[in-house]
Amino acid sequence: MASKLDALNRWVDEVARLTQPDRIHWCDGSEAEYQALVELMLDTGDLTELNPSTHPNCYLHRSNPSDVARVEHLTFVCSRNAEDAGPNNHWMAPEEAHQKIDALFAGCMKGRTLYVIPYCMGPIDSPLARCGVEITDSPYVVANMRIMTRMGAPALSRIEREGSFVKGLHSTGDLDPAKRFIMHFPEELTIKSIGSGYGGNALLGKKCHALRIASWQARQEGWLAEHMLILGLESPQGETFYVAAAFPSACGKTNLAMLIPPAAYPGWKVWTIGDDICWMQPGADGRLWAINPEAGFFGVAPGTSRNTNPNALAMLDHDAIFTNVAETADQQPWWEGLPEGKPAKDWQGRDYDPANGPAAHPNSRFTVSARQCPSWSPRAEDPQGVPISAIIFGGRRESLVPLVFESRDWRHGVLVGASMGSETTAAATGAVGVLRRDSMAMKPFCGYNFADYFAHWLSLDKGNAKLPRIFHVNWFRKGANGKFVWPGFGDNMRVLEWIVNRCKGTAEAVQTPIGNLPRREDLNLAGLNLADADLDLLLSVDREGWAREYAGIGEYLASFGDRTPAALQQEHARVSAELAAAA
Ligand code: GTP
Ligand code: SPV
Ligand code: MN
Numbered sequence: 114m115a116s117k118l119d120a121l122n123r124w125v126d127e128v129a130r131l132t133q134p135d136r137i138h139w140c141d142g143s144e145a146e147y148q149a150l151v152e153l154m155l156d157t158g159d160l161t162e163l164n165p166s167t168h169p170n171c172y173l174h175r176s177n178p179s180d181v182a183r184v185e186h187l188t189f190v191c192s193r194n195a196e197d198a199g200p201n202n203h204w205m206a207p208e209e210a211h212q213k214i215d216a217l218f219a220g221c222m223k224g225r226t227l228y229v230i231p232y233c234m235g236p237i238d239s240p241l242a243r244c245g246v247e248i249t250d251s252p253y254v255v256a257n258m259r260i261m262t263r264m265g266a267p268a269l270s271r272i273e274r275e276g277s278f279v280k281g282l283h284s285t286g287d288l289d290p291a292k293r294f295i296m297h298f299p300e301e302l303t304i305k306s307i308g309s310g311y312g313g314n315a316l317l318g319k320k321c322h323a324l325r326i327a328s329w330q331a332r333q334e335g336w337l338a339e340h341m342l343i344l345g346l347e348s349p350q351g352e353t354f355y356v357a358a359a360f361p362s363a364c365g366k367t368n369l370a371m372l373i374p375p376a377a378y379p380g381w382k383v384w385t386i387g388d389d390i391c392w393m394q395p396g397a398d399g400r401l402w403a404i405n406p407e408a409g410f411f412g413v414a415p416g417t418s419r420n421t422n423p424n425a426l427a428m429l430d431h432d433a434i435f436t437n438v439a440e441t442a443d444q445q446p447w448w449e450g451l452p453e454g455k456p457a458k459d460w461q462g463r464d465y466d467p468a469n470g471p472a473a474h475p476n477s478r479f480t481v482s483a484r485q486c487p488s489w490s491p492r493a494e495d496p497q498g499v500p501i502s503a504i505i506f507g508g509r510r511e512s513l514v515p516l517v518f519e520s521r522d523w524r525h526g527v528l529v530g531a532s533m534g535s536e537t538t539a540a541a542t543g544a545v546g547v548l549r550r551d552s553m554a555m556k557p558f559c560g561y562n563f564a565d566y567f568a569h570w571l572s573l574d575k576g577n578a579k580l581p582r583i584f585h586v587n588w589f590r591k592g593a594n595g596k597f598v599w600p601g602f603g604d605n606m607r608v609l610e611w612i613v614n615r616c617k618g619t620a621e622a623v624q625t626p627i628g629n630l631p632r633r634e635d636l637n638l639a640g641l642n643l644a645d646a647d648l649d650l651l652l653s654v655d656r657e658g659w660a661r662e663y664a665g666i667g668e669y670l671a672s673f674g675d676r677t678p679a680a681l682q683q684e685h686a687r688v689s690a691e692l693a694a695a696a
Contacts, residue, residue, distance in 0.1 A: 116273065117272070117273050117274070117275070117276040118269075118272070118273050120276070121246060121272065121278070124246075124280060125137065125227075125229055125248065128218075128227070128248050128282055129222075129227060131215060131218050131219055132218050132219070132220065132221050132222035132227065132250070132284065133220050133221075133222055133223050134222035134223070134225050134226060134227035134250065135222075135223070135224055135225060135226065136226040136227070137226070137227045137229065138226050138227070138228050138229070139229045139231075139269075140228055140229060140230045140231070140255060140259075140264060140265055141265045141266050142259060142263075142264040142265015142266060142267075142268070143265065146259075146265075147256060147259055150252045150255055150256050151172065151256065153252055154172075154174075154252050154253065154256070155172075159174060159252065159253055160172040160173065160174055160253075160434075161173045161175075161444075162444070163435070163440070163444050163445060163446055164443055164444040164445050167430065167443075167445050168429075168430055168431065168433075168445060168446065169431045169432070170431055170432040170433075171429075171430075171431065171432070171433045171434070171435065171446065172433075172434050172435070173434075173435045173436075173438065173440060173446065174253055174434060174435070174436045174437070175436075175437060175460060175461060175462055176310060176311060176436060176437055177288045177310070178461055179288070179290050180288055180290075180309050180310055180311050181311060181437055181474050181476055181542075182311060182313075182476045182539060182540055182541050182542045183311065183312075183313040183314055183320070183362075183540060183541045183542070183557065184290075184293060184295065184309065184314060184541070184542050185203075185541050185542075185543070185557050186203070186542075186543075187290075187293050187294050187295060187308075188202075188203060188294075188295040188296075188297075188314075188557070189202070189203045189204060189205045189210060189294065189295070189296045189297065190202040190203070190204055190297050190299065190325065190560055190561070191204065191205050191206065191207045191210040191211075191296055191297060191298050191299075192204070192207075192298075192299055192300060192561070193206075193207060193300060196562060196676070197561055197562055197565075198561065198562065199559075199561060199562025199563050199564060199565070199673065199676075200562075200563075200672060200673060201552075201556060201559060201562070201563040202559070202560075202561075202562075205296070207298055207300075207301070210294075210296050210298070210305075211298075211305075213294070214294050214296055214305045214307060215305075217286060217292050217294070217307050217308070218282065218284060218305070218307060221250070221284045221286050221287075221307070222250045222284060225250040226250065226252075227248060227249075227250055228248070228249050228250070228251075228252070228254075228255045229246060229248055230246065230247040230248070230249065230254075230255060230258050230264055230265075231244065231245075231246050231264070231265065231266075231268040231269040231272055231278075232244065232245055232246070232247065232258060232262035232263060232264045232265075232268050232318050233262065233263040233264075233267065233268040233271055234262060234263075234318055234322065234323050234327075234392075234406035234407070235263075235392065235404045235405075235406045236263075236404065236493075236494050236495070236496050237263050237267050237268070237271060238496045239404055239495075239496035239497070239498070240496065241336075241392055241394055241402070241404045241496075241498055242404065242406065242496075243279070243322075243327065243330075243406075244268055244271050244272045244275065244277075244278045244279070245278050245279035245280070245281055245317070245318055245322050246272065246278050246279075246280060246281065247281040247282075247283060247316075247317045247318065248281070248282050248283065249283040249284065249315070249317075250283075250284045250285060251283070251284075251285050251310055251315065253310055254283060254285075254310065254315050254316060256434060257312070257316050257411070257434060257480050258316055258318060260408070260409040260434070260480050260481065260482050261316055261318065261319060261407055261408060261409040261411060261480065262318045262407065262408055262409075263408050277302075278302075279302045279303070279304065279322045279326055280301075280302060280303045280304070281303075281304040281305075281306070281317030281318070281321060281322060282303075282304070282305045282306070283304075283305075283306045283307070283315055283317055284306075284307050284308075285307075285308070285309070285310045285315070286307045286308040287308070288308060288309070288310070289308060290308070292307065292308050293307065293308030293309050293314075294306070294307055294308065295309070295314050295321065297321060297325045297326060297560060299325070299326055299329035299330075299560050299561070302326060302330075304317050304321045304322065304325075304326065306321065312411050312436075312478060312480075313540075316411070318406075318407075319389075319390070319407065319411065320557075320558055323338060323390045323392070323406045323407070324338055324339075324340060324390060324555070324558035324559075324560070325558055325559070325560035326560055327392065327406075327560075328555070328558070328559050328560045328561065328566070329560040329561050331392070331569075332561060332565065332566070332569045335394075335395065336392065336393060336394040336395070337391075337392070337393045337394075337401075337569075337570075337573075338390070338391075338392050339357065339359055339390070339391045339392075339393065339553065339554075339555070340359050340361075340362075340366075340389065340390065340391075340553070340554040340555050340558050341357040341358055341359045341366070341387075341389075341390070341391035341504075341554075342357065342358050342360075342366040342367070342369055342370040342386075342387055342388045342389065342391070343355065343356070343357050343370070343386035343387040343391050343403050343405055343499065343501075344356055344358075344369065344370050344372070344383050344384060344385060344386060345383070345384035345386060345490050345492065345499065346381070346382075346383055346384075346609055346610075346613055347381065347382040347383075347384060348380070348381060349379065349380030349381060353384070354502045354503070354613045354616065355386070355403065355499040355500060355501050355502055356501065356502060356503045356504075356505060356609065356612065356613070357391050357393065357403055357501050357503075357504050357505070357581070358504070358505035358506075358507065358586075359504070359505070359506050359507070359530070359533075359553050359554040359555070360506075360507045360508065360509075360535075360554055361508060361509070361533075361535040361538070361551045361554045361556070362538055362540030362541065362554075362557070363413050363476070363538035363539060363540040364507065364508060364509045364535060364538065364554070364589075365507070365588055365601075366388050366389055367388040367389070367410060367412045367413065367422070367425065368421065368422050368425075368601075368602060369605055370383075370385045370386075370387065370388040371383070371385050371388070371422055371424035371425055371486065371488055372602070372603055372605060372606055372609070373423055373424060373488075373603050374603060374606040375603045375604055375606060375607075375640060376640055377607075377637055377639040377640045377641075378606055378610070378637075381606070381610075382488075383488060383606070383609075384488055384489075384490035384492070385424070385483075385486055385488045385489055385490055385493070386403070386405050386490050386492060386493045386499060387404075387405025387406075387407060387493070388405075388410050388412065389407060389410075389411070390405065390406050390407055391403050391404075391405060392404050392405075392406050392498075393498075393501060394498075395573065395577075396497075396500070398500075398579065399577040399579035399580075400500040400501070400579045400580075400581075401500070401501045401573075401580065401581060402497060402498040402499065402500055402501070403498045403499055403500075403501050404495075404496075404498040404499075405483075405493060407483070408482065408483055409480060409481055409482045409483050410425075410479070410480070410481050410483060410486070411478055411479075411480050412425060412478060412479050412481075413476065413477075413478060413540070414435065414438050414446075414448040414473055414477040414478055414479050415448045415449045415450050415471070415473055415475055415477060416448075416449070416450040417429075417448070417450065417451075417479075418450050418451050418452060419452070420452070420602075421450070421601075421602045422602065424486060424487050424488045425479075425486075427487050428481050428485035428486050428487070429446070429479055429481060431485070432481070432482065432485065433479050433480065433481040433485075434479070434480040434481075435477070435478075435479050435480075436477060436478045436479075436480070437460040437473065437474040437476070437477040437478070438460060438473045438474075438477040438479075439456035439457075439458060439459050439460055439465065439472035439473045440456065440457060440458045441454045441455060441456065441457055442457040446479075447472060447473065448472070448473035448477055449471050449472065449473055449475075456472035456473075459471075459472045459473075460472065460473050460474040460477055474539075475538075475539035475545075476538075476539040476540055501581045502581055502582070502613065502616045503581050503582050503583075503584060503612050503613065503615075503616050504526070504530075504581045504582070504583045504584070505583075505584045505585070505586055505612065506529055506530045506533050506553065506554070506583070506584070506585045506586075507533075507585060507586040507587060507588070508533050508534055508535030508536075508551065508554075508587060508589075509535045509536045509538070509587075509589040510534065510535065510536070510548075510587045510589055510590065511536065511589060511590065511591040512590070512591070512658075513655060513658045513659070513662060514534075514585070514587040514590065515587065515590075515630060515651060515652060515653065515654060516586065516587060516588075516590065516599055516608060516651040516652060517584060517585065517586045517587075517608045517611065517612070517630070517631065518584065518585050518625070518627055518628035518629060518630045519582065519583075519584050519585075519612075519615055519622060519628050519629040519630075520582070520583040520584070520585070520628050521624075521628060521629065523571075523573070523574040523580050523583065524571060524574065524680060524681075524684050525583075525628070525684055525688070526582070526583025527567060527570045527571050527583070527681065527684075528681055528684045528685060528688070529583060529585050529628065530552060530553040530570070530583065531552045531553065531563075531567050531570075531670070531681060532550070532552070532662075532666045532669070533550065533551050533552055533553065533554065533585075534548055534549065534550055534551065534662075535548070535549065535551045535554075536548050536549075536589075537549060541557065550666075550669050552566070552567070553566075553570075562673070562676060563673060564673035564674070564676035564677045564678065565676065567677070567678055567681050568678045571678055571680055571681065581616075582612075582615060582616050584612050584615075585628070586605075586608055588601045588605060590650065590651060592647060592650070598643075598647045598650060598651060599643075599651060600641070600643075604641060607636050607637050607638065607641070608636070610636075610637060611631050611635060611636055615629075620635055621634075621635045622635065625654045625695075626654070626656070626659070626688055626691035626692045626695055627654055627659055627688065627692075630652055630654065631652065632652065633648055633652060656692055656695050659692055660689070660692045660693060663685065663688060663689045663692055664689075666685060667685055667689065670682060670685055
């Protein structure tokens with residue numbers, strides 16, 4: 114009898130013929146399987162064991178030093194028409210891309226094991242969840258996928274029931290950067306990635322499937338796949354508001370998702386639903402309902418400490434994989450920003466010498482199951498998801514952009530998201546600290562033309578009053594001394610509270626051309642030690658600076674040609690005119 118797994122079996126056979134592995138292993142996702150993979154990697158040196166008395170079941174992976182981050186210049190969207198990929202993506206014709214990458218896959222698994230990883234993005238019984246299968250020759254990828262997704266037998270059963278799944282083929286190849294490609298074929302629901310073992314390039318369920326392919330599907334089907342954290346903010350009265358926030362890579366999503374409110378907030382609690390990816394769908398009630406498609410965190414290590422993110426630190430002392438962090442003399446993981454301990458070996462395994470740069474790679478990461486997070490919300494497993502009250506956009510902006518502002522309506526909010534700018538970080542290879550446009554924090558992840566994406570966002574506004582309110586934040590404003598002005602981390606709660614109260618209609622704001630800002634008396638600043646001048650800087654609008662910013666935004670919108678939605682252009686013209694009148 115024909116089975117719905119026939120297509121999967123045929124694909125695995127086809128890939129095996131191309132890549133010629135010695136063995137094929139179908140992953141069941143069991144603990145025993147995970148332990149066996151760990152043993153294997155300890156033997157091959159892919160992993161080293163960290164101190165079992167302080168960090169039981171924790172392992173360190175040192176990657177090839179040329180393979181430490183996403184590679185945007187080698188990432189392609191291979192749609193049939195180049196215009197569908199848009200100027201925001203690198204494009205290659207599908208036939209050419211298949212040919213080019215298949216040539217690299219030919220025979221690449223000789224002497225290796227081919228692992229078949231069935232996985233589900235989202236709670237296994239959720240109508241919003243989607244399945245995929247990743248084929249890889251990397252045991253490190255298998256171990257990470259087991260933490261990051263619902264992987265193994267239950268996912269395979271769902272695939273057998275539904276028949277459809279996203280195909281992802283991955284090989285570390287020979288790690289030669291000249292033979293590295295991350296290719297997406299949205300019309301074929303297919304991903305092919307070779308030459309890198311790094312998270313976003315190799316854990317195909319994450320950015321490749323849950324953002325690039327899913328964003329394409331979401332547009333066709335009327336939902337959103339976004340680079341957003343999801344948190345629940347519970348008041349002392351027991352009321353919980355759900356918020357989704359899009360910040361570019363290494364700009365604070367994990368930290369905000371796990372925030373612990375400061376002393377000025379007795380009885381308040383932040384619940385974590387997700388720290389990186391959010392799938393949202395309009396519900397029958399007109400609200401947007403969101404799930405986190407992931408099951409774990411692949412978080413930035415540097416900067417994570419008891420002071421900044423105690424929830425993260427609490428989950429990192431057992432059952433975790435660390436990639437490219439440093440090690441103390443007694444084999445504990447270490448990175449810049451940890452007040453305790455000191456590095457003995459750097460991320461490349463050399464004796465630590467400050468002359469070689471930071472001990473941990475700036476994009477070193479931890480992989481850990483979400484269940485280990487003390488603030489993990491029970492609603493994270495809810496198949497229906499959670500209703501979103503506010504969407505927050507934010508970037509890393511050392512100047513100009515105030516601490517927080519609120520857009521006046523959905524259309525203005527879409528412009529605010531589309532206009533986002535942020536300084537680049539170590540999460541992708543290339544220069545760090547360069548200001549670039551990163552619409553909705555999706556520049557590296559939107560699987561189709563940004564102009565069509567903006568139109569899709571605008572199309573969600575069907576005169577329905579229940580869409581989330583849209584805000585913009587900036588935790589990264591610097592003062593004349595070059596230091597961050599806002600304390601950030603737990604104190605971001607003060608901004609979250611204002612945002613939620615704006616949604617409830619209980620907080621005041623002043624209107625400005627760029628949006629509504631709190632006055633200082635609208636924020637709870639109790640216990641905060643901030644100079645008046647700094648507060649003024651954070652809560653003021655430099656109209657001339659913003660007029661220049663809007664001129665740049667106009668050029669950016671024009672770069673998508675006549676595909677840019679007219680409504681967005683009109684919104685841009687409206688704000689620009691208000692800025693000119695006010696200047
Ligand atoms: P990706 O996993 O790459 O998508 O990153 P992310 O958006 O989850 O960023 P994350 O929370 O890991 O933060 C990245 C870096 O910014 C870390 O070094 C943090 O310590 C630092 N950071 C996060 N929040 C704040 C903040 O409020 N203020 C300051 N100054 N730094 C922050
Ligand atoms: C990011 O770069 O936004 C990350 C890490 O979250 S990765 O999964 O590698 O993309
Ligand atoms: Mn991310």
